[in-house]
Amino acid sequence: MGLNTENARTLRKLAVVAVAMFGFGFALVPFYKKICEVTGLNDLQKADTVVNTQVDASRTVVLELDANTRNELPWAFRPTERSVKVHPGQLVQITYEVRNDSDEAVTGQAIPSYGPRLAEQYFRKLDCFCFAKQELKPREVRRMPVTFVVHPDLPSDVATVTLSYTFFRVEGPTKPAAARTDIGARPAS
Amino acid sequence: MEAVHGHEHGHDHAHYPGGIMRWITTTNHKDIGTLYLWFSFAMFITGGLLALGIRAELFQPGMQVWRPEFFNQLTTMHGLIMVFGAIMPAFVGFANWQVPMMIGAPDMAFARMNNFSFWLLPPAALLLVVSFFVPGGATGAGWTLYAPLSVQQGMGMDMAIFAVHIMGASSIMGSINIITTILNMRAPGMTLMKMPLFVWTWLITAYLLIAVMPVLAGAVTMLLTDRHFDTHFFNAAGGGDPVLYQHVFWFFGHPEVYIMILPAFGIVSQVLPAFARKPLFGYSSMVYATASIAILSFIVWAHHMFTVGMPAAGQLFFMYATMLIAVPTGVKVFNWIATMWRGSMTFETPMLFSVGFLFVFTMGGFTGLILAITPVDIQLQDTYYVVAHFHYVLVAGSLFAIFSGIYFWLPKWTGHMYDETLGKWHFWLSIIFFNVTFFVMHFLGLAGMPRRVPDYAQQFADFNMIASIGAFGFGLTQLLFFYIVVKCIKGGEKAPAKPWEGADSLEWTLPSPAPYHSFETPPIVK
Numbered sequence: 001m002g003l004n005t006e007n008a009r010t011l012r013k014l015a016v017v018a019v020a021m022f023g024f025g026f027a028l029v030p031f032y033k034k035i036c037e038v039t040g041l042n043d044l045q046k047a048d049t050v051v052n053t054q055v056d057a058s059r060t061v062v063l064e065l066d067a068n069t070r071n072e073l074p075w076a077f078r079p080t081e082r083s084v085k086v087h088p089g090q091l092v093q094i095t096y097e098v099r100n101d102s103d104e105a106v107t108g109q110a111i112p113s114y115g116p117r118l119a120e121q122y123f124r125k126l127d128c129f130c131f132a133k134q135e136l137k138p139r140e141v142r143r144m145p146v147t148f149v150v151h152p153d154l155p156s157d158v159a160t161v162t163l164s165y166t167f168f169r170v171e172g173p174t175k176p177a178a179a180r181t182d183i184g185a186r187p188a189s
Numbered sequence: 190m191e192a193v194h195g196h197e198h199g200h201d202h203a204h205y206p207g208g209i210m211r212w213i214t215t216t217n218h219k220d221i222g223t224l225y226l227w228f229s230f231a232m233f234i235t236g237g238l239l240a241l242g243i244r245a246e247l248f249q250p251g252m253q254v255w256r257p258e259f260f261n262q263l264t265t266m267h268g269l270i271m272v273f274g275a276i277m278p279a280f281v282g283f284a285n286w287q288v289p290m291m292i293g294a295p296d297m298a299f300a301r302m303n304n305f306s307f308w309l310l311p312p313a314a315l316l317l318v319v320s321f322f323v324p325g326g327a328t329g330a331g332w333t334l335y336a337p338l339s340v341q342q343g344m345g346m347d348m349a350i351f352a353v354h355i356m357g358a359s360s361i362m363g364s365i366n367i368i369t370t371i372l373n374m375r376a377p378g379m380t381l382m383k384m385p386l387f388v389w390t391w392l393i394t395a396y397l398l399i400a401v402m403p404v405l406a407g408a409v410t411m412l413l414t415d416r417h418f419d420t421h422f423f424n425a426a427g428g429g430d431p432v433l434y435q436h437v438f439w440f441f442g443h444p445e446v447y448i449m450i451l452p453a454f455g456i457v458s459q460v461l462p463a464f465a466r467k468p469l470f471g472y473s474s475m476v477y478a479t480a481s482i483a484i485l486s487f488i489v490w491a492h493h494m495f496t497v498g499m500p501a502a503g504q505l506f507f508m509y510a511t512m513l514i515a516v517p518t519g520v521k522v523f524n525w526i527a528t529m530w531r532g533s534m535t536f537e538t539p540m541l542f543s544v545g546f547l548f549v550f551t552m553g554g555f556t557g558l559i560l561a562i563t564p565v566d567i568q569l570q571d572t573y574y575v576v577a578h579f580h581y582v583l584v585a586g587s588l589f590a591i592f593s594g595i596y597f598w599l600p601k602w603t604g605h606m607y608d609e610t611l612g613k614w615h616f617w618l619s620i621i622f623f624n625v626t627f628f629v630m631h632f633l634g635l636a637g638m639p640r641r642v643p644d645y646a647q648q649f650a651d652f653n654m655i656a657s658i659g660a661f662g663f664g665l666t667q668l669l670f671f672y673i674v675v676k677c678i679k680g681g682e683k684a685p686a687k688p689w690e691g692a693d694s695l696e697w698t699l700p701s702p703a704p705y706h707s708f709e710t711p712p713i714v715k
Contacts, residue, residue: 003373007298010369018361018403025407025437029422032433039500071426111425168426 047131048124055089056152063150066164067096073169074102075136080143088152096129096165097143100136107135108167115162122154123163133170213308216300217705218285223602224307225282226595230671232274232314237664239267244660246643247653260643261329262345266317268332269349272449273356274314276583279591280452281306281363284391286602288367290696290703291385293376293712298369306363313355320345331641333442336423336434340415347416350409357402364395376695378714382476385694386469389476390455393483397444397451405441408434432497439490447486450582451479453590454521457543459694460597461525464540465532466691471524478517485514495566504563511561515554522551538612542593545620546586553581556631571641574634580627592619592670599677600684604702607677615673618666625659
């Protein structure tokens with residue numbers, strides 16, 4: 001066998017490796033999702049179970065509620081109360097109201113965030129509209145509950161917690177970000 | 190593949206078109222090696238100017254020179270250009286020149302593909318440089334191009350993505366070429382375990398490149414489709430995850446740092462024995478250590494992202510795996526020192542750069558070990574300590590080894606000796622200014638100065654001023670390097686076939702300058 005055939009064989013083998021590794025890059029996506037699923041790392045949206053809720057009536061935590069929308073979502077989104085006072089261990093229900101201002105059905109997903117961040121681990125949510133996507137028909141108004149317990153282990157120096165939800169648009173074209181030229185800047189002009 | 194066949198009778202004169210067409214159409218491994226090295230130097234100067242832009246802004250606290258958005262573009266482009274434009278092509282240039290000569294092959298296996306590999310690079314470089322002048326400017330997302338920022342930026346980001354695609358294709362083609370050449374075209378008698386260590390390190394590096402460059406291509410392709418085709422790989426709003434990008438990127442990124450250092454190990458392993466006039470200590474352990482480093486590089490990527498949120502078990506695994514790499518690296522450093530032990534050493538410029546490499550690279554290795562400790566890393570994440578660490582291993586590591594290799598082989602390439610006095614000046618100025626620039630960054634990082642920020646608190650002012658002075662000194666010193674190389678090409682003392690007494694690999698059996706076609710009849714290696 002000549003050197004050229006030998007070289008061509010090596011070339012083909014190595015090219016197969018390169019193509020396979022390109023595929024492997026994409027295979028990392030489901031692989032990553034599976035790992036997160038198995039280890040429960042990304043489970044922001046799962047109902048918690050609460051056992052033995054001893055209400056600590058001697059302590060009051062002020063819960064400030066906040067609501068935002070992103071990605072040009074044509075929704076008006078707000079909590080029905082701006083803030084509530086809760087006792088750790090107490091079962092609390094709050095309500096958010098969302099209104100679709102557009103003439104088409106739109107789906108959104110709410111993502112919670114907490115201030116201070118460490119408060120997150122002391123929130124036990126039994127029910128939340130953020131556990132599922134919400135599809136609103138044209139001009140539909142919906143009131144949605146969040147049921148939760150603030151765990152009594154919440155550090156005693158935390159007197160105020162902000163619970164913030166942001167609704168992201170899920171389907172339909174998101175506005176292409178590349179069209180926004182105001183983000184970058186030209187050198188020293 | 191015409192060049193591979195060679196002619197029955199050897200001839201010293203070359204057949205090639207004159208002028209620019211010689212370089213555009215060339216399939217000669219020496220010509221292509223030269224092209225790679227000059228391209229790398231041009232990119233080194235470009236990336237260096239961007240670095241000086243960064244240091245000019247950081248000379249004093251407050252905003253002096255640039256707007257903050259442009260500062261981010263400077264840091265991003267400095268990283269991309271130095272990694273993909275300067276360091277990697279320089280090593281490919283060495284591989285093109287040296288690998289065929291060191292294994293006794295007439296040329297690279299796929300000579301025409303070799304030409305394509307090189308000529309893909311200038312368009313990619315052009316895309317990166319021109320992206321500064323498009324609306325929105327170049328990408329400012331950092332050389333890692335992290336989502337979600339990279340999903341949002343202007344068209345400069347698309348140009349960077351295409352540049353990465355093109356450079357990736359070039360690297361993969363180059364690697365296939367190098368592996369095929371090494372596996373199939375060694376001279377009779379040259380068994381794998383008789384190959385010079387530079388050839389070994391490149392063989393392993395080329396495998397790494399083939400394994401991870403496609404993964405990077407996949408990552409930036411996902412970015413591109415997220416940006417323009419409504420996919421949601423990294424877009425949280427659509428159910429994607431920005432942290433996924435970091436995993437995919439660093440699966441490429443960590444082997445990439447070994448891609449940039451293993452050939453440097455190879456060069457140093459050629460230079461140290463030559464000037465210590467002793468064979469390399471522990472040759473086979475060097476080969477195994479190189480292979481171990483390459484294999485381990487695939488299971489440590491998440492140490493770049495200890496702070497993104499990872500279970501403790503994951504942090505411990507990546508911490509211990511990372512520390513494990515210190516073992517084969519330690520074997521290498523031990524062997525280099527043992528090679529010099531009781532050797533008849535002389536300190537010409539290549540040796541100075543290699544010993545300097547050993548000294549400063551080891552410091553960078555130790556700071557890497559410190560950063561591998563998860564709780565320490567959480568404190569030091571994204572501070573100037575990290576900047577100091579990777580410049581110790583990339584500038585004092587890769588770049589000093591490149592300088593060492595250039596001085597070592599310049600007599601073989603040009604047929605002239607370089608100016609030894611100026612070479613020594615180049616070394617001492619480089620190593621002093623390098624440390625002036627980067628040593629103080631350790632202190633800045635420990636004190637908490639974040640990287641990629643154009644302004645900083647008053648207490649960091651003194652060290653930043655020192656670092657900026659060092660950076661401008663280092664930059665000016667490289668003009669001296671340019672002068673030395675040009676002077677050596679133009680003339681100088683005639684170089685003998687083997688200018689270094691202790692050197693013993695095959696290229697030194699050829700006359701200096703190496704003839705345009707070499708080893709058309711393979712040498713017999715005993």
